[in-house]
Amino acid sequence: xxxxxxxxxxxxxxxxxxxxxxxxxxxxxxxxxxxxxxxxxxxxxxxxxxxxxxxxxxxxxxxxxxxxxxxxxxxxxxxxxxxxxxxxxxxxxxxxxxxxxxxxxxxxxxxxxxxxxxxxxxxxxxxxxxxxxxxxxxxxxxxxxxxxxxxxxxxxxxxxxxxxxxxxxxxxxxxxxxxxxxxxxxxxxxxxxxxxxxxxxxxxxxxxxxxxxxxxxxxxxxxxxxxxxxxxxxxxxxxxxxxxxxxxxxxxxxxxxxxxxxxxxxxxxxxxxxxxxxxxxxxxxxxxxxxxxxxxxx
Numbered sequence: 001x002x003x004x005x006x007x008x009x010x011x012x013x014x015x016x017x018x019x020x021x022x023x024x025x026x027x028x029x030x031x032x033x034x035x036x037x038x039x040x041x042x043x044x045x046x047x048x049x050x051x052x053x054x055x056x057x058x059x060x061x062x063x064x065x066x067x068x069x070x071x072x073x074x075x076x077x078x079x080x081x082x083x084x085x086x087x088x089x090x091x092x093x094x095x096x097x098x099x100x101x102x103x104x105x106x107x108x109x110x111x112x113x114x115x116x117x118x119x120x121x122x123x124x125x126x127x128x129x130x131x132x133x134x135x136x137x138x139x140x141x142x143x144x145x146x147x148x149x150x151x152x153x154x155x156x157x158x159x160x161x162x163x164x165x166x167x168x169x170x171x172x173x174x175x176x177x178x179x180x181x182x183x184x185x186x187x188x189x190x191x192x193x194x195x196x197x198x199x200x201x202x203x204x205x206x207x208x209x210x211x212x213x214x215x216x217x218x219x220x221x222x223x224x225x226x227x228x229x230x231x232x233x234x235x236x237x238x239x240x241x242x243x244x245x246x247x248x249x250x251x252x253x254x255x256x257x258x259x260x261x262x263x264x265x266x267x268x269x270x271x272x273x274x275x276x277x278x279x280x281x282x283x284x285x286x287x288x289x290x291x292x293x294x295x296x297x298x
Contacts, residue, residue, distance in 0.1 A: 002027050006059030008052050008075050010037035014065035016129040017155045024154040029058045056085030064094045068240050069102035088114030097121040099244045100166035107165045116144045121172035125232035133157035139167030176241040180262045182216035187283040190294045201225050201296035220280040225296045229277040236275040239266050
């Protein structure tokens, strides 16, 4: 019997992720507030549902891929939400990046109805969502993780269990801190090269094979050099993740001074109208301060 999966949230990430589930042969029922996104999935073979409750009524497992904690809470626990339609024994896999405390709160409410939950945020942005090579970091009961591993693997290159509920989102916050600081470091270095009169493209090519090389560098330096800031992951979403990281750090007594500094840079870019650009546009902050533009041949 083919497992029927519900998918709520067909944005930059959710749409290609849901298409990959269809390609793997799963039956899919979808919901999103954008009719055109739903129509695209229906054309690919999915069934549409009017709301999250209807999704849950038709599915054994319900995946949510939404912007932040309030959106997930509304879709899962709100009026016409998943909790009103899901059967006991169903599982919610929240693949959004939200606050760990919110994951635990949602989990506790679902547990009262006999519904299981995994928090399973992803990393990799739109390109990896499209080609099905996302990294998924998962919190929840190990037995539930094992049962639904194949579902998550259909959208991912890596699916790793990280501990109890909320651990997935703690891991994602750690990931987002490292990515943000990497982009900031890259931006500093490329602006330095530009101001010193050295072609930043050649600097990038020279350092990418050494210790300074990274997945972030290879993904983001070419975007800056070609002035392509089309979002794979928007600055406004990274601001959300860093806000969750800083809130969590305050709660557990961790000190994140570098994260706080990059958060201020991103807030500055948001104020300048760049919130919807890719987070590689963090380079714009350094360019503005240095009165320089990083580009190949500069």
